[in-house]
Amino acid sequence: MPARLVEIFLPEAEVTQLEEILPRHCRRYWRETVPGGQEKYSCIVQQRYAERLLNELEAAFESMPTFTAYVAQLEAVLPPVEETAETELLGPNALRPPTAIERFFSRERISTDELYDDIEESLHITPSYLLTVILSSIIAALGMRSGQTAVVIGAMIIAPLLGPTMGVALAATVGNWNLGRKAAGTLLVGALFAVLGGILVGHFVVIDPLVSELQNRTVVQPADIALALACGAAGVLAFSRGASLTLVGVMIAVALVPPLAATGIFLGVDQPVVAASALFLFAINLVCVNVAGIVMFLVQGLPPKNWRITSGILAVWVFILMLLASMMAGRLVFGLGALETGRRYIMGGG
Template identity: 75%
Template sequence: MTARLIEIFLPESEVERLESILARHSRRFWRETVPGRAEKYTCIVQQRYTERLLGDLQAAYGDNPDFTARISRLEAVIPPVLETADTELPAPDELRPPTAIERFFSRDRISTTELYEDIEESLHITPTFLLTVFLSSVIAALGMRSGQTAVVIGAMVIAPLLGPTMGIAIAATIGDPRRGAKAATALCVGSTVAILAGALVGALVDIDLTVSELRNRSLVQPADIALALACGAAGVLAMSKAASLSLVGVMIAVALVPPLAATGIFLGIGEWVLAANALFLFTINFVCLNVAGIVMFLVEGLPPKSWRVTTGLLSAWTAILIVLALVAAGRLVFGLGTLERIGSLMVSG
């Protein structure tokens, strides 16, 4: 069921204006009087119209202290709310009609407000956030050290890096510098903590540098770039369809947590070249996640405030990715980033 139940509370003086707004976005709504001389409107909104309805409500009543809107998912309704070409409501004059691709991908996408709510908690640098990052990195480091892939996957499940990573992509797509800075700060702090946790493991535990789980995090191959792009795209698609955030978090963490933990391990044992290689892998993965994330958010119809700013940021991320990919290719061509070269460094270490 791809619809939302939206409850709106407003003073009686705003009733006529609100009904004109609801008529453009909802086919079913009800009015009732509630205590406090307020009016309550309950409406069923097809999911593809939730975004534009919330935008109109914010523009009209965002500064009204007596305005409240509550959104909840609707499991079922009779008669059903169908999403077909015949039931499509006309777009407001100021909005361009959605393209066929946007209509296809955004028909069951949750609204921007709901996306923000999903990631907002993990953008705050709290003791729980720091401790969870620390523990997930320790688990990942110990899993790589012993070559236990299942343990590394377990670390990805609890790593709280979904919010900061997706927050940066959403902020770049919409053009929200405040939230982008907040997400970037959380990711920088979390990444630092993850590296320090890995360094602690490297300093306290015997490390076998020939273990493949570690070796694979010290070089960049074309498959790694493809993996990070796929993780970013799949993560956005799953998140925007209200999939389990734990599963989406694994998609994002698979590209971030192991390289960060490996960077710390190599620093802890004094292998500076290998640490730089692992950090280089993290950087490429992070850039790939942002490129794929912005592209998928745009494909799904997430509305930028300024197309010029959004396309500029996407172009900048893409240019950085191309430069990093060329550097990685050059390292492979000259034998600096091959398995044999990395293996010789580990053996000598």
């Protein structure tokens, strides 16, 4: 069972209250005195209990200037930290034990604070971030231009839009408006620079707009919605369990980076109508990733601050998805979403 080492520093006067809290969340902890009149507690906490321990510590001690707690991942613990339905620790306000389904889905999720820390660095608009976005888009654009899928995957591994995308879904789930605004702004700027990277390739490199890798980014089919939903769900599932960001990046980038690069390429070769089709694919993918991301965060047991707000945001995303899906259906019915239509626009046939 995955475990965390939680180390807590606080004044000696608060030890009694802390020792009332700890047994509710862990079975192994040690105390030692450190300089400055502080006491240090080292606790081995199962990953599934780290969230609620940190929440209770924050509620009890956050007003104390000398209180500090930090979390580290443990590679191994001897004897092993075992947990069964019979021995699990109930929360301080638990009215009932968790169901088998709740236990199954939430047992290995990392805490919300760890999720915040993993995302935080990628939400700053820095020269490094902008350059990474442009390079990722250029690599994807060149890969699509030459029909080399492996090169496109290489662009996905860079995954510059991963953090902002996860940040938008996480903010919607927990109702954190500051995080949401910051993530959305970073994602918007990143998307614009990704399109710019595609424009550079379309303007300076000889492009055959009829190559299949590019044409596939101008057509939106029901399968594309299923793909984007699967990408978002799988990405959040891996991310919330502390998986490699590269793995998560491939899941998310497959739905976001190539359509943006294709949009830029078609703008660079003066095909705005076809570019709009690629941008439409990006819009559907972005909405799908957020819908699936919010749902998967909730399934993983991420606690919203206000269920009404989270439900409302999810309802808005679902409404937008239904609206875009209706537009996609209309385009298919009238033949505007077919590959042949795109070829006629590119070849000047109207």
